[in-house]
Amino acid sequence: MLAYVFKRLLALIPIIIGLTIIVFLMIALIPGGTAVAILGPLASPDAVAKLNAELGLDRPLVEQYLSWMGNLLQGDMGRSYSLKRPVIDEVFERFYATSILAGTSLILCSIFGLLAGIVSAVRQFGWGDRLVTFFVLIGISTPSFWLGLLLIMLFAVEWQIFPPSGMYLAYGGGGILDLLDHLVLPAVTLAVVATGVIARLTRTAMLEVLRQDYIRTARAKGLTERRVIYRHAFKSALVTVIPLIGVQAGLVIGGAVYIETVFQWPGIGRMLVGAISTRDILLVQGGVLLLAVTYVLINLAADIVQTILDPRLKS
Amino acid sequence: MTALLTVENVEKRFGGGRSLFGGAKRAVHAVQGVDIAVNKGETLGIVGESGCGKSTLARMLVGLDRPSARSIRIEGIDPSDFERGNTRVLAKKIQYVFQDPVSSLNPRKTIRTILETPMIHLLGLDKPAREARLEELMQAVKLSPEFLDRYPHEFSGGQAQRIGIARALAAGPELIILDEPVSALDVSVQAQVLNLLADLQQRFDLTYVFISHDLSVVESVSDRVAVMYFGRIVEHAEARELFRQPRHPYTKLLFDAAPVPGKRSVRGEAEPAELPDPYAPPPGCAFAPRCPNVRDRCRSERPTLAADQPSPTHAAACFFPVEA
């Protein structure tokens, strides 16, 4: 197993290199190139020309990439012109907030999605199934940013149960309880869509598995129906669903952009929106790269769990 | 008799080559060192169990798989067309009937479209000529012309196989490769198709290569038979002689294992025995590990296919063939 994990980690290297190339191209492709990225769109043409010459931007793209990559490996992603501080500091500070929000959502949607999917499949065409199907449909049809607004109107403005925005109270805040209080609404909102998708996938996977010959074998050897469903069928369904949960992590991380904006959550998503408006490309670059690498690692984890469950995949 | 098709020392390797870091990838020899000659008008049976390479061999004969070495010849065709998998040239002479009749017909095309395709692309027939040919074909495979405008899913396995045969006949080939043409059919329908094939052979002067795992079917249709094991031909002979007096122990085992109605004697091997690992083929005879009369020489040296007693047309790749 260790050897397998090592092999998968090695296989990650070309993907990460690919990611850095795409992200690097972001600055190479914008009009004005790196100098504009460093100085901001409002810099004078003279300053831009001067810096371009200083940086040697007439060099071939490959050379530029290599030197950019060299800096990246030393933890240098440049300075944000709008924030006047190193990109890497800002990005990692914000990453903490995003990982709390997205992580909680991912856990919520995995648990509820799997449960709803199983109920729905086992009670196919029953009330449980209809209820789940109904909520799934609502969940995947509602824009999450709008749902966030509705929840703020109800829970924060109308009933004042949860705070409407932020991560901690501005005055006298801090502490885990304060964080949880602020976390509930955005985490739930962010989880809704992915829960629906996972529930749907789980239902289909379970129904698919329950028709397999080996389920008939399990029944033929006299296993209880509980055992047939929760040991034999669920394990197979999980093999299909786990990597799909990994894919849903992308939905959750991406959705965080909206939710952080709606709930004023101080994470990377909100930072990105601001950075795009001010054309602070270096900041966008840092945020996108960090989230993409996180996503790739989550998918790797999902693949490894899948391989542990399914010995056929090892070879 | 003249050989219509000759195959010399043909070989097919899957996998292999070098990986990104220069390590050799594992290769499997699906077919190795096979020589066959098919005479005009005869039926050559090829028999073997799954994994013996018989289907790969068949696919190479029509250009669907490319041989790893240039070695297939048929009169009037450049051998390089086999190597390049140039089916457009080969298909006029050699056609193929598939094992699974239903999946060999595109579910979204009518029978008419399916049968017209080779007439358009291979023969370049115009509309009236195609109509005439369609009628002739449907009559040849004993199907009512009204079926022409139906879709494949409306047919039973036997009917679908007749259409598959009609498709193969459409371009007027000389040689037809039949790859397990009746294995997917029920026995009562199997006989209909076997009889039809025999009639068509007479009528259109066809040459067949008949591939099957079923000994009794192969025996009933073939003039000559080749037995394959682990990618090689281990024995070939006139059908009658082979079945009367098998020389290779594997052929003997096949005969003994075949269930025959009215014969009550289970003569399978007592211990589980299977094909060797294709990634690590044994140095000697591939059958040695399960051979009842194996000796030391068999494990170190590979026997070649050599004609021997009792007749010059009977060859077995065995150092110690089964005595008569």
Added chain:
Amino acid sequence: MTAASDTVVAKPAKSARPSSFRLLTNNRLAALGLIVLGIVVALALLTPILPLDNPDVTDPADRLLPPGTAGHLLGTDHLGRDILSRLLWGTRVSLAVGLSATLIAAFFGSLIGLVAGYFGGRTDALLMRSIDMLMAFPYILLALGIVAVLGPGLLNALYAIAVVNIPFFARNIRGVTRGLAHREFVDAARLSGKGHAGVLFTEVLPNVLPVIVITMSSTVGWMILETAGLSFLGLGVQPPQADLGSMLGEGRKLLFNAPFVSVIPGLMIFALVMSINLIGDGVRDVLDPRLRSGALARPSARTRVDRREVPAMPDRETDDALDVIDLKTEFTVGSSVYRAVGGVSLDLKDKECLGLVGESGSGKSVTAMSVLGLVATPPGAIVGGRVVVDGADLLEVSDETLRGLRGGKISMIFQDPLSTLHPLFTVGDQIAEAIRSHHPVGHAEAWKRSVALLELVRIPNARERASSYPHELSGGMRQRVCIAMALANDSDVLIADEPTTALDVTVQAQVLRLLDDLRREKGAAVLFITHDFGVVSEICDRVAVMYAGRIVELGTTDDVLSRPAHPYTRKLIDCVPILGDPDRRLDAIEGLPPTVNRLPPGCAFADRCPRVRDDCRAGEIALADIGDRQVRCLYPLVETEE
């Protein structure tokens, strides 16, 4: 079972099937979606000619009028613009952008998928690695990156959303194409003289098209949501133009004093996306053949028993291991009823091996599955008869009793040992599980016993092999494992459903020999289902021949094989080539078996029988005794001994 259910599923296609659109509108939810979407699209199309205010004209005097105000049906926004007008114009934009993004993504994604899937090899690797690269970015993030480079704006948002969705199409279409590229009809088209491009676009594409449509219908909704999202963030449509997302974005700032400004566009997006998703589900149900045939229905733990007629229990004590009395099992698919088993009676005597022979669709497997209630419901149901073991009717016993009998007193061996073993558990574990569900033993003890069982079926290195997964074993080894599992609880009855059909002939001989030895050693009675008279004669004491759901002949193997009494049995023997007798012209049975949803009155074989007379078609023909044999024929081939 597999064969039987295949015929059942394949048959409905023959009947005149309703058009796809008809099916779609029959689905009530999809119809609702169509209506809602129809209204929205109609409004959007009519917007330019409707008497609406200019959506971009501001009127500071009329700011934030609530809905219902005269002249402003849905009120006005913070700049005094008419919300209704902006809503309809905005819907136009959102729809147009969502649809174009879908078309762009579908076109390029499908093209990549088709090419990669069809050609495989290096082409595939290169294309799919690039696609993987795009997919390594979390969904919306890549779109943000693209917008960051291109700058905010409606068209840029459209491109971004389209690009982000290309991988989704490419992956889906590639998977389907890959499956089709290896189908035999693709080879057949190549041999018909078509080139690669011809095969790809005229043979493969028509089969992929439904998948493209399904994928499109399930992504349009997403794309509308995502473009709205970008506009919501201020990165899509730029003021003063509005789409639904940007309206929401503007409304967000007024959340506390004028919630309707954001609620209204939100509701519109919701209605739009919901209706599209409903239609998408409907489209999928119609175009996906598996969903269409109801094949995704969950089979229940036990076949539904709904007997219209219940024969009397046999009064005398028998020494039979298993009695099947007038068993009837049906499949209901749509409006057709398939009488797969139409009244089968069998007595399996203690320690004997009884063969059940027939062609596919004859009902032999369904008979075997019915004994332990393993026929899938839906669509199957047992509608008559009894299955008697030890004086108890298995169709009446409680679920718990039946569970105890399954794998306990009665065990099953199935046809394909790869699909019948669970791929994710070791074989030792699966055997141990069978033991533990019938005996109160610990895991270690059960494991020890399963190793012993693996030794019993002569698997070499049983101790190590017990920890193997099924895919690590060969077909013959797997079937040995299945036999070991069936023997785990010393069953009195083994039901073997074509146990050697999937095996090669030499392996079949090994397994048959093993099975024959073991059943004698263990003293178990065997019901052996097969289509091969050769196999029957090697292992069975008696044999029953089935045709169209009924037994047509039953007798000792020697009698039936050497002097068949039913014309069908005779024909079935004569149409198979026999090893060592190559010159026999095969006596084919003309015609096809009747389908079991349209059985003729009288003898089901009448249409193919050379000896048929008028009274054969008149009515029910009973299974009559001739000596120690039973035949369902008015004019049997052997003399009635009187």
